[in-house]
Amino acid sequence: MRGPLRERVNRRLLAIALAAAALGSTVLASVSGALVLHATLKEAENHTRSIERDLSGSVTSFQPLYEVQRQLQLAASSRELRSALLLDQRGMVLAASDNALVGHSVQALDAEAGLGDLPEHLRACFPASSAGFCVADRASSLLDGPIPWFGGDHMIRVLPTPLALEGLPAFGQQGLLVIELDLQPLVGQALQLTGLVFLAGLVPLFLTAAALVLVVRRQLLPELINLAQTDSLSGVLNRGAFLEAAAQRLDLSAVDQPLVVALIDIDHFKTINDTYGHAAGDEVIRRMADFLNGAVRRGDLVGRLGGDEFALLVAAAAPQAQDLLERLRQRVASHRWTLADGSEPQLTLSIGMVEQGSEGRNKLGELLQAADAALYVAKDQGRNQVMDLERLHPRGWSVQPA
Structure with missing residues (x-):
């Protein structure tokens, strides 16, 4: 990236x-x-x-x-x-x-x-x-x-x-x-000769340094950047890389390119850890990240914010993004998850989403706060669902601090 x-x-x-x-x-x-x-x-x-x-x-x-x-x-x-x-x-x-x-x-x-x-x-x-x-x-x-x-x-x-x-x-x-x-x-x-020596030496030295930099950039930089941006457990963007990339994408987005921010939680993830062990929990995180990567399109962003919480930036308007997220939720709920130790936990997702520009929200921090509020409502109303507060309350809604 x-x-x-x-x-x-x-x-x-x-x-x-x-x-x-x-x-x-x-x-x-x-x-x-x-x-x-x-x-x-x-x-x-x-x-x-x-x-x-x-x-x-x-x-x-x-x-x-x-x-x-x-x-x-x-x-x-x-x-x-x-x-x-x-x-x-x-x-x-x-x-x-x-x-x-x-x-x-x-x-x-x-x-x-x-x-x-x-x-x-x-x-x-x-x-x-x-x-x-x-x-x-x-x-x-x-x-x-x-x-x-x-x-x-x-x-x-x-x-x-x-x-x-x-x-x-x-x-x-x-x-x-x-x-x-x-x-x-x-x-x-x-002194004039010294200046000429400086200028004459600057060119080959810069070319040599630039060649070394180019070698580092072509051979090592992609790997280093990948390590710096990738979450070590899940393989998707880590929290810092996702927030930075999403903020840049939101700042550069055009009027005709709507964007949706979604927060995703694995329902009852603590129960999975308690029942099957933390190794199984880690495997669920890895496999869920692979599942999300395979479900979104090339232009979308997938990141892990921490624990069992994932974030998506979907390049689509709210109706299309909600359809994509709903299909994703259904596929997770209907999939038979068999882990390496033979256990078969039942996995479902709670998803909160918000479109850029909703209620005047354009900055990433505002959108994440709104998506988090929608995620909280989805959990409060029984989990395993996609929640868009703007469609739920078309006359307007606001996030109240706890």
Whole structure:
């Protein structure tokens, strides 16, 4: 039966396939993106070291400061290089890619100097006791930005170097060469590649997940849904499955498709259990369910609500449905029921029915309450009969709560 449960399971399986594909593609993109970004940063650091070698050769070749200044400006003309500074051991700017910075102390530079947070990092290199990321005897790097774990958006590279420049008061004093590299273009390319990997991985992963879902849906889903909807004893729809399917059928029913809800009780079922045993009672339930399944039409619903109570949803108007139920009652009453242990109980049915729209009742809960009232009247008037309260009281009737 294709019902609400199957639809919900299909939607859930599709959602699982999408989620699994998205998660797998995200992991794939994250790992590949991290590797690409790491390689990109390594390449950037190698590029920085190449610039560093060229500039460090200039500051030790006994050139005039203006020549070093020109080389720093030429280096900064590169798109990736944000700035380049040459500092003495006190933190004074001897040469810079920006002429306006020459002669200033790092300690006095602020955000208006156009260097971003570079002065803040460099100030930590020139206290009385050296701290920060600067190392006195070797080059060091700092990756800075909004995502420092992955390298951020710029790299600061510092190189302690002896100074041998024309015009300096002391020959061979210690200086600091500072290079700041802009990583945003490289990081942007890495992120674009990560996005492409995500999209490229999403399709095959989704197809793989969808194929697995399809296998589950075709081979296991029918069996699982059958187990979830079928009453284990009788083999007909269980209470939940019947109520759900009947409610959906009633909500979707057209004006020209009348429906009748019927409740059926096996008369004196407790006596059957007490007389023949519970095993015989279970057999009666199973055989009655088979009997009801064989008596109704393909478009009707049969369910067991519990105990010896069955429910039918008959796709017919009240007169035709009552004729069907009356023939069913007569066949049960006239049938010779022989159980596995040889016992022959006499079985009869009490049936209460109500048509959709009767007294304005359209919802399943209202119809079940009305059918239950009709079933109670059938039992009260001697059992073994079909009761339709609307035909019994054509001028109207109502269900009174107990």
